[in-house]
């Protein structure tokens with residue numbers, strides 16, 4: 001579906017996510033159920049493989065997931081060899097942070113940091129070992145479904161869509177030469193390129209992760225898109 005036709009929905013409200021994570025936290029406490037894997041396990045495997053190839057584990061990395069939910073992607077990165085203290089998840093729902101932190105404890109992955117932070121309005125905290133370059137802190141920023149959720153928020157009183165400020169925030173937080181990897185089911189690859197590769201962000205296309213495609217009504221597409229962008233290194 002074209003993102004330009006998206007209507008505001010409850011998925012764009014904090015209240016919705018607070019309710020989701022309150023329930024998931026209760027289920028985790030009662031049954032050990034870690035909650036929904038957004039876009040499925042296959043997408044998590046593909047994202048981890050992309051990271052291993054393009055931003056391999058190193059002790060001085062700083063990796064941020066925006067809207068980390070139950071933390072599935074960060075746990076998978078830790079399983080794949082990324083040191084826990086190089087990983088930070090932020091989410092604006094306190095319930096998501098409580099759930100991810102409880103899962104981290106149960107998996108002995110307490111070194112992964114989870115912090116409550118509204119990405120659109122607050123600065124993500126820095127990891128202890130982060131070296132900033134020109135004020136930018138992150139070697140890799142991940143988004144799996146969060147830009148999609150933000151795209152479903154109501155416009156503000158001035159008619160401005162909250163999503164419009166997102167690409168520039170990402171670009172500002174990336175170190176020169178660092179990557180942003182986004183997975184979306186609401187935006188096509190071309191739409192993501194349009195949103196993130198602007199003169200203001202300076203981001204460039206890096207690569208895409210292929211998913212199974214379908215053909216319908218003579219047009220081909222895939223259920224979700226994962227696209228990586230890179231912030232050019234300073235010259």
Ligand SMILES: C[S@@+](CC[C@H](N)C(=O)[O-])C[C@H]1O[C@@H](n2cnc3c(N)ncnc32)[C@H](O)[C@@H]1O
Nearest residue numbers: 017038067068069091092093118119144145146
């Ligand atoms: C579709 S869920 C995806 C969660 C997780 N990335 C995953 O793949 O399981 C979207 C997440 O974005 C979070 N979120 C939405 N708007 C946010 C914002 N402004 N700042 C931080 N997190 C936000 C929600 O609380 C929710 O956890």
